[in-house]
Amino acid sequence: MEEGGDSVNLTHSDVEKYHRDGYLLVENVFTQQEVDYMLHEIEHGEKVSALTAEMSDKRGRKAKLAIWEDLTDDIWSAVSTCPRIANSVRILLGEEISFYHGKVMLKKAHEGGAWEWHQDYGYWYPSFMFPHMISAFTALDEATSENGCLKVLKGSHKLGRIDHGMLGGQLGADLERLMMVEQTLEQVEVQMKPGSVLFFHCNLLHASGPNLSDQHRRSFIVCYNALSNPCTLDQVDRNCIPVPAGSDKLF
Template identity: 45%
Template sequence: MTQESLTNAVPCLVIILLIVTEFHYDPEYFRFTPEMKMAFDECGYILVRGVLSASEVSKVKNAVEISKEIQENAFAIDDGEGGKSRLCIWSHPGNDITGMVARCEKVAGVSEKLLGGEVYHYHTKLMMKEAHTGGKFVWHQDYGYWYKNGFLFPNMLTVFMPVDECNRDNGCLQVLRGSHKCGRIEHLFIGGQTGADLERVEQLKKKLPLEFVEMKPGDGLYFHSNLLHMSSPNKSPNRRWAFLVAYSRADNDAVYEHHLPFCTPVHEVPNTAVIDCDDVDMSGKGFMDPTRDKTIKRERDS
């Protein structure tokens, strides 16, 4: 970094580094605050520790591990460097335990406050990085490819909730704090994935802090659709599964059909619905057919 670029970058770095992005969930006292909104607007994300309790995580973990539908609809994508990760994506939240997570106030309701209006459910996904073999996810913005699916505005976000611990050893998320303000970057195929223009990413890395987001099961990272993020391959002996819910503001539905149906109203439920639900039936979820998705290249079945 040159002296001139360092001088120009310092004020931006100082401001966004001083903003608190980490909060803690307490079922009795948790309230959405102006500080959360400011952090999201300025840095592109907030991290809420313990948004799901250990009991709630256990129920989600059991539901996704025993689901025949997930196994039948999961697919692998290549990272361009020999690694592969498996995904399963569905359109409708439903009434099972995974749907209660996607519809509860502490997930969907907080997302509404961050985006400044009612949200619709775009999709939920289970991301599965297995031990030793789980591939990386290249630098990208979610809106980099959601744009190609017909969304006119980036009024969208994702809530990332680990099922397993996410750390540097098993490929936790890395984010460029404040990168959502740079607007949508051109995205191209990298392996089987749609990734951001790496030359532009390298220039942004000179000006913005790179954060390793290490998370425990049940933590929640709420991040803007234009936030640049990636994750390294999982070369550790521990798997890294994560549960993600994507929302779009209700006034920002896709303008043409693509591989996922149009967004679904959330029909929000109280936070107690997560622990009270024992339904693990995932039929009728609208699982994605990856052969219709123009933004990924599915690995051929072996």
């Protein structure tokens, strides 16, 4: 693949890898200047601070996130419609896409909570007919073992949706089923540099540990639905609208 601050060109091999493993890591999608702009908005902008909520892991530690369901005139929408992201998602899903939601994940140094093993479709299943959905996870800080980087079970998207239940304040995959899966599939720790993007299937089992390090771990995740995937609840019309053409120039 070719990647950088102005283009991401996925190859046939990249698409095959995504469908085989359930995820694809692309380095250097965003420049450090673009990452710094997003971090500035987290630290000084109103949107993230106004929408941030806490969700406890099963040990009571707090994982924080801010989530929204609209595209507006801000850096987050510019990233969500940027061809480097949106066109890659179109290629991986094989069709036109709609914007589902964006979210900033915040794991503060020394105190950020874990995210339990889950599938995103475990959360989204009530709203959409098929698991034709994908997330694009952009690292804004270096993601390491020490600060609670993402862990995935390779190929677990092929299991289909697993039953989920409450673990602390989060939904988590059925623990008995998860134990069997963990004995069968390879666990991969996804360490990432700022500006890299992990594209992953909505049925991929993933989790992350707490952040007990001296370094923050912040990320921006955009979630998309295949345009042909019917909503099963009374959803806003935006789920039937293609992602608008964005620009590679974010600001």
